[in-house]
Amino acid sequence: MRYLPHTSANIATMLETVGVRHLDELHAMIPEDCRRKTPMDLPAPISEWELNAHMDELAGTNAVPSGCKVFIGAGAYDHFIPASLSALIARGEFSTAYTPYQPEISQGTLQAIYEYQTYVTRLLGLEVANASMYDGASALAEALLMAVRITKRKSVVLSAAIHPHYRQVVNTYFAPTGYDVHLLPYGSDGRTDFDSLADLAPTAAVAVQSPNFFGCIEDLGGGGAAVHRDPGTLFITAFTEPLAYGLLKSPGTLGADIACGEGQSFGIPRSFGGPGLGMFATRQAYVRNLPGRLVGKTQDREGRRGFVLTLATREQHIRRARATSNICSNQSLCATASVMYLASLGGSGIRSLAALNHDKAEYLKQCFKKGGVSIPFESPTFNEFVARLPQGFEKTHRRLLGENIVAGLHLERFYPELRDHYLFCATETSAKADMDRLVEEVCP
Amino acid sequence: MTEAVGTPGLKFNEPLLWEKGSPGRCAFSLPPRDVPAHSLDASLLGEGPDFPDLSELEVVRHYTRLSQWNFCVDSGMYPLGSCTMKYNPKSHERQAGLPGFAGVHPLLPPGLCQGALHVMYHLERYLSAITGLPAVSLQPAAGAQGELTGMLIFHAYHRQQGRLRHKLIIPDTAHGTNPASAALCGFKPVTAESDSCGILSADAVAALMDEDTAGIMITNPNTMGFFETRIRQITRIVHEAGGLVYGDGANMNAVMGIVDAARIGIDILHLNLHKTFSTPHGGGGPGSGPVCVTQELEPFLPVPRILRGPDGNFQVDDQFPQSVGRVHAFYGNFGIQLRAYCYIRSMGAENLKKASQLAVLNANYLKERLKKDYHLPCDRPCMHECVFSDKYQAPHRISTLDIAKRLMEFGFHPPTIYFPLVVPGAIMVEPTETESLEALDRFVEAMQTIAAESRDAPERLYHAPTTTKVGRLDETAAARKPCLSG
Numbered sequence: 001m002r003y004l005p006h007t008s009a010n011i012a013t014m015l016e017t018v019g020v021r022h023l024d025e026l027h028a029m030i031p032e033d034c035r036r037k038t039p040m041d042l043p044a045p046i047s048e049w050e051l052n053a054h055m056d057e058l059a060g061t062n063a064v065p066s067g068c069k070v071f072i073g074a075g076a077y078d079h080f081i082p083a084s085l086s087a088l089i090a091r092g093e094f095s096t097a098y099t100p101y102q103p104e105i106s107q108g109t110l111q112a113i114y115e116y117q118t119y120v121t122r123l124l125g126l127e128v129a130n131a132s133m134y135d136g137a138s139a140l141a142e143a144l145l146m147a148v149r150i151t152k153r154k155s156v157v158l159s160a161a162i163h164p165h166y167r168q169v170v171n172t173y174f175a176p177t178g179y180d181v182h183l184l185p186y187g188s189d190g191r192t193d194f195d196s197l198a199d200l201a202p203t204a205a206v207a208v209q210s211p212n213f214f215g216c217i218e219d220l221g222g223g224g225a226a227v228h229r230d231p232g233t234l235f236i237t238a239f240t241e242p243l244a245y246g247l248l249k250s251p252g253t254l255g256a257d258i259a260c261g262e263g264q265s266f267g268i269p270r271s272f273g274g275p276g277l278g279m280f281a282t283r284q285a286y287v288r289n290l291p292g293r294l295v296g297k298t299q300d301r302e303g304r305r306g307f308v309l310t311l312a313t314r315e316q317h318i319r320r321a322r323a324t325s326n327i328c329s330n331q332s333l334c335a336t337a338s339v340m341y342l343a344s345l346g347g348s349g350i351r352s353l354a355a356l357n358h359d360k361a362e363y364l365k366q367c368f369k370k371g372g373v374s375i376p377f378e379s380p381t382f383n384e385f386v387a388r389l390p391q392g393f394e395k396t397h398r399r400l401l402g403e404n405i406v407a408g409l410h411l412e413r414f415y416p417e418l419r420d421h422y423l424f425c426a427t428e429t430s431a432k433a434d435m436d437r438l439v440e441e442v443c444p
Numbered sequence: 445m446t447e448a449v450g451t452p453g454l455k456f457n458e459p460l461l462w463e464k465g466s467p468g469r470c471a472f473s474l475p476p477r478d479v480p481a482h483s484l485d486a487s488l489l490g491e492g493p494d495f496p497d498l499s500e501l502e503v504v505r506h507y508t509r510l511s512q513w514n515f516c517v518d519s520g521m522y523p524l525g526s527c528t529m530k531y532n533p534k535s536h537e538r539q540a541g542l543p544g545f546a547g548v549h550p551l552l553p554p555g556l557c558q559g560a561l562h563v564m565y566h567l568e569r570y571l572s573a574i575t576g577l578p579a580v581s582l583q584p585a586a587g588a589q590g591e592l593t594g595m596l597i598f599h600a601y602h603r604q605q606g607r608l609r610h611k612l613i614i615p616d617t618a619h620g621t622n623p624a625s626a627a628l629c630g631f632k633p634v635t636a637e638s639d640s641c642g643i644l645s646a647d648a649v650a651a652l653m654d655e656d657t658a659g660i661m662i663t664n665p666n667t668m669g670f671f672e673t674r675i676r677q678i679t680r681i682v683h684e685a686g687g688l689v690y691g692d693g694a695n696m697n698a699v700m701g702i703v704d705a706a707r708i709g710i711d712i713l714h715l716n717l718h719k720t721f722s723t724p725h726g727g728g729g730p731g732s733g734p735v736c737v738t739q740e741l742e743p744f745l746p747v748p749r750i751l752r753g754p755d756g757n758f759q760v761d762d763q764f765p766q767s768v769g770r771v772h773a774f775y776g777n778f779g780i781q782l783r784a785y786c787y788i789r790s791m792g793a794e795n796l797k798k799a800s801q802l803a804v805l806n807a808n809y810l811k812e813r814l815k816k817d818y819h820l821p822c823d824r825p826c827m828h829e830c831v832f833s834d835k836y837q838a839p840h841r842i843s844t845l846d847i848a849k850r851l852m853e854f855g856f857h858p859p860t861i862y863f864p865l866v867v868p869g870a871i872m873v874e875p876t877e878t879e880s881l882e883a884l885d886r887f888v889e890a891m892q893t894i895a896a897e898s899r900d901a902p903e904r905l906y907h908a909p910t911t912t913k914v915g916r917l918d919e920t921a922a923a924r925k926p927c928l929s930g
Contacts, residue, residue, distance in 0.1 A: 001790075001791065001795045001798070003530075003531055003533065003722075003790075003791075003799075003877075003878055004795065004798060004799060004802060004877060004878070005878065005879070005880035005881075006802055006805075006877075006880070006881070010880070010881040011802075011805065013881065014805055014806075014809045014881060015805070017809055017812050017813065018805065018808040018809055018812055018825075019812070020825075023798075023801045023802075023805065024801075026801060026804045026805055026808065026825070027671075027699070027702050027801075027804065028825070029670075029671055029673060029824075029825060030671050030673075030699070030702065030703060031673060031675075031676060033676050033707065034671075034675060034676060034703055034704065034707060034708045035702060035703060035704060035707070036576065036701065036702060036703065036704040036707075037704070037707075039701065039793050039794075039797075040573045040574050040700070040701050040793040040796065040797070041573045041793070042570055042573055042574070042788060042792055042793040042796070043789060043792065044792050045789070045790055045791055045792030045794075045795055046789055046790060048535050048790070051535060051539070051786060051789060051790055052535075052538070052539075054789070055539040055542060055545075055786065056542065056544075057559075058544070058545075058559035058560075058562055058563060059542040059543070059544025059545050059559055060544055060559065061544075061557075061558045061559035061562075062544045062545065062547075062548045062552075062556065062557050062558070062559045062560055063548070063549075063552055063556035063557065064543055064544055064547035064548055065543075065547050066543055066547070068556070070549050070552070072549060072551055074551055075550075075551075075773055075774070076549055076550050076551070076774070078547070078549075080473075080475070082471070082472060082473065082500075084471065084500055084503060084504055086541075087504075088503075088504065088507040088508070088511075090537060091507075091508070091511045092516050092517070092518030092519070092532075092724075093511035093512065093514040093516045093518070093519070094507075094511055094514065094516075094726070094727055095516075095532070095537075095724040095725075095726055095727075096516040096517035096518045096532050096724045096725065097514045097515065097516040097517075097725065097726075097727045098522065098524055098527055098529060098725045098727070098728065098857075099725070099727070099728035100727065100728065102515070102848065102852070102857065102858055103914070103917050103919075104849065104852060104909050104912040104913070104914055104915065104916065104917070105513075105514065105515035105852050105857065105909075105912055106513075106514055106515065106727075107510070107513035107514070107912075107913045107914060108510040108511050108512065108513040108514035109514055109727035109728070111458075111460070111510055111513075112507070112510055112727075113727075114460075114928075114929070114930070115460060115461050115930075117928055117929050118460075118461075118462070118929040118930045119461075119493070119495065121929045122493045122494050122495065123493045125490075127929075128928050128929065129928075129929065131728070132729075134585035134586060134589060134730075134772065135585065135772055135773050135774075136773055137770070137772060137773035138585070138589070138771070138772065145628075163773070165770060165773045165774070166773060168769055168770040169769070169770050169771060169772065169773065171769055172596065172746075172768055172769035172770055172771055173592075173628075173771075175596065175599070175600075175768065175769065176595075176596060176599040176628075176629040176630050177628075177629075177630060178630070217488055245490070245493065246492055246493065247484065247489060247490070247492070248484075248488055248489065248490050249488060249489065249490035250490055250493070253490065262773065269541075269546035269547060269779075270546070270547060270548060270549055270550065271540070271545065271546055271548065271778050271779040272545070272548040272549075272550050272557065272560045272774065272775060272778035272779075273550030273772075273773065273774025273775050273776075273778060274550075274585065274730070274772065274773075274774055274775060274776055274777040274778050274779065274780075275585070275729075275730035275777040275778075275779050275780060276773070287926065287928070293728070294926070294928055295928070296922040296923070296926050296927055296928050297922070297927040297928075297930070298917050298918045298919065298921050298922035298927075299917065299918055299921070300914040300915040300916060300917050300918070301915050301916055301918075302914075302915055304914050304915070305914075306913075306914040306917045307917075308917050308919050308922050310919065310922040310923050310926060310928075311923055311926055312923075313923075315620075316588070316620035316621050316623075316624035317619070317620040317621075317863075318620070319620075319624075320620045320623040320624060320633070321623035321624060321626065321627040321632075321633045322627070323620070323624040323627075325624070325628075326588045326591065326592055326621050326624035326625040326627075326628055327586075327588055327589075328586065328587065328588040328619075328620075328621045329586045329587075329588070329728050329729035329730075329731050330728050330729050331726075331729045331730045332726050332727035332728035332729045332730075333724075333726030333727055333729065333730060334726075334729075334730055336727065339461075340503065340507060342493075342495055343461050343471070343495070343496075343498055343503050343506070344470075344471035344472045344498070344500070344503050345470070345471075345472045345495070346465070346469060346470050346471070346472075346495050346496060346497035346498055347467075347492055347493060347494060347495040347496065347497060348467070348468065348470060348497050349470045349471075349472045349474070349497070350492065350493060350495060351492045352474055353472070353474060355481070356474065356475075356477065358482065358484060359477070359479050359480065359481050359482050360479055362479075362482040363479035363480065363482070366482075380484060380485055380488060401553060401555070401556065406549075406552065406553075406556070409551055428474070428475055429475075431478065432478040432479055435479075
């Protein structure tokens with residue numbers, strides 16, 4: 001096996017040094033009643049050649065953009081990834097390093113993450129960002145737990161227009177805590193209805209998503225003001241499509257206390273939903289309540305600029321049961337990919353790309369409208385929107401799957417009241433010709 | 445001594461991204477516009493983020509230079525205890541990058557993603573075969589999230605039994621994630637004290653286990669690098685009092701093909717695919733932390749589950765009413781799971797067992813070669829890692845930190861230092877099976893040289909490292925006046 005360098009002669013030499021006669025004796029201290037009785041039932045090993053063929057074959061059974069037109073986003077978006085990024089992120093110096101606990105030989109990772117934190121704060125309009133979390137959903141759950149810690153209040157409120165899977169993850173994290181999770185309904189325009197906030201008891205945090213699960217751009221300014229009528233409540237804004245903030249006002253400028261969400265859109269392939277990137281930013285005042293790793297700037301003995309992991313007294317390896325989170329890693333490589341992506345776009349590029357995404361989705365939406373399809377939510381959208389299709393569209397949807405077109409995501413399984421409602425997504429990768437074909441098939 | 449692998453080398457300076465560039469540059473190729481522009485309501489528009497504009501070559505040089513300041517497995521031996529920094533096969537990067545995997549949308553109907561589901565379904569079966577535990581969820585995104593999932597299952601199980609329990613036994617040698625994960629689920633960690641080798645006695649557990657105790661979290665082999673020889677008695681005591689046993693599988697690399705977690709009496713075990721199963725650590729993630737459970741606990745696993753229908757096709761099912769729910773937006777870190785799948789397919793049962801044997805051989809070899817020069821708190825056969833301390837160097841006013849920093853100049857990543865907490869000045873060495881005898885000998889030589897320098901030339905250690913991009917950094921100042929963005 002090419003990953004195991006030991007020759008028989010090496011093994012003999014080493015066994016002699018160790019003072020045992022056979023490899024099997026190395027585990028002699030393990031009691032008999034802890035041992036396996038049979039070998040592990042695994043397939044026989046295959047060569048690199050066979051593995052390539054096997055994986056090529058499996059990969060060929062998945063519907064991907066080269067052969068299939070997938071018009072769904074819903075938390076995982078198809079964006080172009082430059083070859084320069086793929087080449088840089090593949091460098092073993094980034095991918096095969098560990099957590100930068102030894103800063104003198106980890107400055108590459110540390111500076112990249114410091115730059116990542118800076119880009120996240122600039123994108124979201126907040127003062128501090130952590131070094132990233134597992135994904136958008138767990139980032140939201142951690143944000144709500146952080147709000148509970150800060151406010152010492154035992155309930156939180158979620159907008160019903162937050163990605164249903166994110167809400168499920170929040171419920172999972174909150175189940176053993178005894179804290180209540182309330183739901184804020186969405187209105188007929190597809191946006192969160194903040195009016196019912198007044199009926200709720202004081203709460204630790206109110207969380208919304210913008211653009212929300214229906215693609216609608218929330219009124220964060222109005223929502224933030226409504227939430228902050230109780231100055232003790234934190235306003236959390238989540239996102240699944242951060243590219244929108246290339247165009248839209250940032251959450252921080254609209255009153256968000258914490259902004260968090262998924263960063264997959266920034267140079268990370270969808271990979272069946274992971275690994276992605278949990279982005280997390282907040283106000284300076286809350287920095288010591290932040291979950292997750294942080295990289296900070298400092299100096300060496302010669303006065304040279306350098307970076308280290310810092311404020312570790314919040315974290316599990318120091319504070320153990322009293323830590324701000326149990327998280328021990330970050331999605332370092334994904335965070336690095338995302339800042340490479342944003343560095344490639346630049347301030348001008350992200351604006352143009354965000355505008356193009358909006359234009360593509362708007363084109364599709366207008367074509368649907370012209371074709372007689374109803375667009376039930378009238379709020380402005382970014383690169384996703386909901387369409388209400390004629391009864392029985394399911395059959396057409398199934399037929400189109402056979403023709404390698406995924407015509408939106410049926411919302412009924414998430415929102416039983418939204419029968420025949422489908423969520424569509426178009427990005428810069430959606431060609432006009434493909435959208436025209438979709439319109440032809442979808443419009444009655 | 446033999447010429448060290450570490451040399452000063454050519455290192456470039458490189459500013460921060462926003463200290464470079466010029467407005468109007470772009471390193472991104474935008475597609476030609478084929479649809480009309482549509483303006484958004486002006487009240488929604490922001491000014492756009494303040495990012496510098498860079499050319500493609502500026503971006504490429506920036507990250508190439510940064511990368512050259514990193515130590516990594518590809519460049520040298522990384523004997524970081526508890527982290528299993530083994531070789532990360534390049535072939536797996538190719539497989540994960542195939543457009544047919546990298547481009548799959550997670551909400552596709554199962555009929556359009558059978559290849560991805562095949563990988564997940566079979567990886568679950570393989571991990572089950574390796575651990576002996578019948579049911580698996582790949583969803584946790586890292587080891588600590590696996591622990592959290594385990595604690596959620598503890599909580600759900602006891603609730604179903606009709607009695608919530610509030611305490612949880614955790615040995616003093618445990619990783620910090622253990623008590624932190626337990627606390628997230630409302631359990632109060634109770635510390636079980638181990639002996640001088642970190643071994644837990646059955647009596648210590650019996651004294652703590654009661655009807656308000658949900659169970660125990662135990663790392664085996666433990667963080668001192670020893671197998672918990674009383675584990676069968678311990679699991680029996682916990683089960684007899686109605687508790688559950690959580691196994692932290694961080695050290696699975698020592699015992700593949702040798703130990704049966706189910707026979708031991710473990711109810712839930714998480715694995716770190718980024719340790720035992722060779723997926724790259726990525727500078728701190730992404731990892732992957734699947735959990736393996738007994739038949740009894742299977743109904744509590746996170747949803748969705750991957751099932752196989754009678755027609756042989758793979759399905760996705762979230763109808764498990766007792767499930768703890770979702771812990772990830774989709775299926776966890778699929779790209780990492782896929783690399784572990786490739787590793788197991790490439791290794792097979794015999795090579796996996798051999799990997800564990802060689803990992804243990806390498807650790808014991810280092811232990812024997814180094815124990816004259818470095819204090820070994822517990823001199824007995826170890827598993828895949830061994831723990832030394834700076835006790836012999838302390839009289840010369842040399843600490844573990846000094847030893848670690850000097851090692852860098854020889855071209856080695858330092859071992860894990862100051863952990864486990866039960867050994868003052870701990871130096872925890874885990875060579876892994878992918879290091880050759882020659883590499884180990886070079887490491888031994890470097891460590892011996894440093895031991896001699898501690899006596900004869902301690903200033904070399906105080907000043908180390910001098911050949912790296914930066915010298916020792918002021919971590920106190922970084923924490924006192926945090927500067928977290930530019």
